Amino acid sequence: MSTARPGTQNRTQHRAQNRTQHRAQNRTQHRTQNRTLRVGIAGGGAIFRNHLEAYRALQDVEVVALCDIDAERAGAVAAAHGIQHAFGSVTDLLAWRGADGRGIDLISVCTPHPTHEAVVTEAAAAGVHVLCEKPIAIDLEAAERMVVACREASVTFGVLFQRRFWPAAQRIRAAIDDGTLGTPILGHCSVLLHREPEYYSATDWRGTWASDGGGVLMTQGIHYIDLLQWFMGEVVEVHGHMATFVHGDHIEVEDSAVATLRFASGAIATVQASTAVTPSLGVQVRVTGSTGATAQVTEFPEGTDGRVDIWAAGDSVGAQETWPSSLNPNVDLAAINGALIPWHRAQVADFVDAVRTGGTPAVTGEEATKSLRILLAVYESSRTGKPVVF
Ligand SMILES: NC(=O)c1ccc[n+]([C@@H]2O[C@H](COP(=O)([O-])OP(=O)(O)OC[C@H]3O[C@@H](n4cnc5c(N)ncnc54)[C@H](O)[C@@H]3O)[C@@H](O)[C@H]2O)c1
Structure with a gap:
């Protein structure tokens, strides 16, 4: 990994908390640093393989068990991937x-x-360290309870936002930290994706407010809202609108949304997100700083590594084609998840290192709550017609 570890600038806020946690974690560290770490995975669905392969790439780490409420699936997936133990509940695991x-x-x-x-x-x-997939939860109260539970149990808690580990994202974060961009003043996040109706019907939980918590913002947009806020800082006001344009006959949540964000620094940004775009145009996250310099990271096609396609500073503009016509925009979900494995690997390695050393993982529960707070404010603002001020 190059330059700043993702999440670095936010850690000072939690120093006192972390000191207590570190003392307890130091005890854990003595117990874990010299031996093979045993890992369990809960959920044997689409993203399971990313975690399995990420742990298997590490030394002295062994995935020993899988659980899934569908016990038959747990058994079949564990057998197919050479995992020794399979259970039908997390309690048994x-x-x-x-x-x-x-x-x-x-x-x-x-x-x-x-x-x-x-x-x-x-x-x-149970005293077990936890690495949780995004979104941390679908409401802020649950997220807070999770953070408190892990803190009180003195276990390390990390949440997956693997795109922070792209070298392109690191480069932009570093250019903010070293002053090249200056203080962010203007931002933009564009998430223009395609989903087939089958994407929502393939599981029994996608597409409803109760079981999915939201649509494009909760599931896809959150990754890039996380990047935007990681680059730009604390959000203090959100005004948004949401709509369901093409998926309305099979989902009740939004397939499209727009928002304006105001930051504590005075910076402002816009967000647009949709799964109603055919073909997908992928994602751009763009930041202009107080020096006037602008950097943009693009993920196109969806699932490919982010690349910096605009770097404009002083009197030079370095630009690559954002949507090269040679690239096929129509990638399927399994290919997208497969392409994310290197970045899952990077974040899992960071998390395991935090467990072993008693350090703080790159994306803590508190850090992961920030993007959730922003997107929930878009929903609230869209329902009330008023801005949400934090
Ligand atoms: N980081 C990323 O880029 C990324 C990508 C895809 C999914 N995800 C996240 O991963 C999570 C899972 O997504 P998925 O696409 O793998 O879903 P999925 O539906 O394919 O798999 C979920 C599995 O969990 C099992 N399950 C449900 N409740 C359970 C419980 N209480 N205990 C044990 N098992 C249980 C289900 O039976 C199913 O097998 C979601 O939160 C999603 O947002 C993250």
Whole structure:
């Protein structure tokens, strides 16, 4: 990895909290630093393989067990991937003990968003470190309870936002930190994606407010809202609109949304997100700083590594084609998830390092709550017609 670790600038806010956590984690560290870490994975669906391969790329880490509420799936997926133990509940997974009496040290949570809280808090209560998929939760109260549960149990808690590990994202973050861009003043986040109706019907939980918590903002947009706020700082006001244009006969959540954001620094930004775009135009996150310099990271086609396609500073403009016509924009979901594996690997490595050293992972629960707060404010603003001021 190059330059700044993702999340660096936000860590000072939690220093006091972290000191307490570090003391407790130091005790854990003594127990874990010289031996193979045992990992369990909850949820054997689409994103499971990214976590499995990420852990398997690390030394002295072993994925020993998988659980899924669909016990048959747990057994079949575990067998197909050479995982020794399979369970039908997280409770049974956490109760598992090896011949030496030791259970798992950490768990990856790859279950649908509304189940994250129950899995994370049960794992924390069992003294197991937790790496949870995004979004951390579908409401702020649940996110807060998860953060508190992990803090009180003195376990390390990380949340997946693997795109922060793109070298392109790191380069922009570093240019903000070293003054090349100056203080961010203007931002833009464009998430123009395509989803087939089958994407929503393939699982029993996508597309409803109760079981998915939202649409394009909650599931896809959150990654890039996270990047935007990581670049630009604390958001203090959100005004948004949402609509369902093409997926209305099979989902109740939004397939499209726009928002304006105002930051504590006085900076402003716009967001647009949709899964109603055919073909997909991928994603751009763009920042202009107080020096006048602008940088943009593009992910096109969706699932490819972000690349800096605009770097304009002083009197020079370095630009690549944002949408090269030689690239096929129509990638399927399995290919998108597969292409994310290197970045899951980078974040899982960071998390395991934090567990071993008693350090702070790049994206903590508090950090992961920021993007959730922003997108929930878009929903609220869209419903009330008024801006939401934090
Ligand atoms: N970081 C990323 O880029 C990325 C990409 C895809 C998905 N995700 C996230 O990963 C999570 C899972 O998504 P998915 O696409 O793999 O979903 P999925 O529906 O394909 O798989 C979820 C699995 O979890 C199981 N499950 C449900 N409740 C459970 C429980 N309480 N305990 C154990 N197992 C349970 C289901 O039976 C299913 O097998 C979501 O929160 C999603 O947002 C993140």
